[in-house]
Amino acid sequence: MGACSIADVLFPGTGVRVGAVKEFSGELVVEAVCAGPPGRCPGCGAVARRVHSSYHRWLAERPLGQSQVVVRLRARRFFCDRKSCPRLTFAEQVAGLTERHGRLTLAMKERLRAVAVELGGRPGTRLCRKMQLRAGRTLLLKLLQAPPVPDRAPRVLGVDDFALRRRTRYATVLIDVEASRVVDVLPDRTAETLAAWLTEHPGAEVICRDRASGYSKAIRQAAPQALEVADRWHLLQNLSNALERTCHQHRSCLRKHAEREAKPSTPVLRAVPQ
Numbered sequence: 675m676g677a678c679s680i681a682d683v684l685f686p687g688t689g690v691r692v693g694a695v696k697e698f699s700g701e702l703v704v705e706a707v708c709a710g711p712p713g714r715c716p717g718c719g720a721v722a723r724r725v726h727s728s729y730h731r732w733l734a735e736r737p738l739g740q741s742q743v744v745v746r747l748r749a750r751r752f753f754c755d756r757k758s759c760p761r762l763t764f765a766e767q768v769a770g771l772t773e774r775h776g777r778l779t780l781a782m783k784e785r786l787r788a789v790a791v792e793l794g795g796r797p798g799t800r801l802c803r804k805m806q807l808r809a810g811r812t813l814l815l816k817l818l819q820a821p822p823v824p825d826r827a828p829r830v831l832g833v834d835d836f837a838l839r840r841r842t843r844y845a846t847v848l849i850d851v852e853a854s855r856v857v858d859v860l861p862d863r864t865a866e867t868l869a870a871w872l873t874e875h876p877g878a879e880v881i882c883r884d885r886a887s888g889y890s891k892a893i894r895q896a897a898p899q900a901l902e903v904a905d906r907w908h909l910l911q912n913l914s915n916a917l918e919r920t921c922h923q924h925r926s927c928l929r930k931h932a933e934r935e936a937k938p939s940t941p942v943l944r945a946v947p948q
């Protein structure tokens with residue numbers, strides 16, 4: 675078993691050195707210095723050769739035991755010497771640790787995002803409080819970013835509407851049925867919007883849709899080769915609606931039968947021989 679420093683634990687493979695760890699009103703402040711190779715200019719990609727200045731930035735890190743951890747990181751600002759690049763200087767970012775304007779280490783951000791994905795805003799905040807993670811509802815919700823939409827539609831595409839505001843505003847959710855994953859969300863449930871999406875994202879072979887005729891129109895128009903499938907829930911709903919209608923039409927007839935069957939038959943009592 676090899677010796678391990680706090681820098682190895684907190685910043686593995688980043689070239690960040692830890693100078694000191696201090697306790698300050700119940701918080702652990704990790705004084706760290708960027709000591710890795712110079713960064714690349716985000717404008718032109720050239721590797722920097724000259725340091726312009728250094729500055730401190732504060733990053734919230736995952737807690738250690740019962741203590742909050744804050745990293746006070748001394749980072750560098752480099753010159754970009756490439757003449758054609760519009761940037762004169764740029765601030766360095768440490769891969770796997772920092773990002774531009776970020777006030778959380780990337781590990782902390784990932785942890786909070788995991789909470790936000792599972793629980794959302796308010797319940798997430800309650801869990802964070804119990805886990806000693808400092809995060810309010812707004813921060814958690816801000817961390818929820820939609821994943822990029824693929825260029826092509828999934829092979830089996832599910833299309834369904836949902837209410838943004840019941841009875842007034844609806845949107846459409848598109849699902850990769852085979853991967854059970856949301857692919858995109860459309861702002862309404864019109865045929866035009868879905869048709870435009872299907873034109874822009876070809877490749878759907880099977881499209882499962884609800885009963886809305888708007889979707890069917892869009893599929894016929896923009897993905898005529900795709901096989902349309904009514905999904906199971908809507909088929910069952912169709913069936914139950916049809917059944918209800920039929921029962922309603924024949925209610926007098928049904929009542930007559932029901933009354934006949936419900937007539938009490940005279941119980942036959944037999945004397946049990948002693």
Ligand SMILES: [Zn+2]
Binds near residue numbers: 720755756759760761
């Ligand atoms: Zn540059």
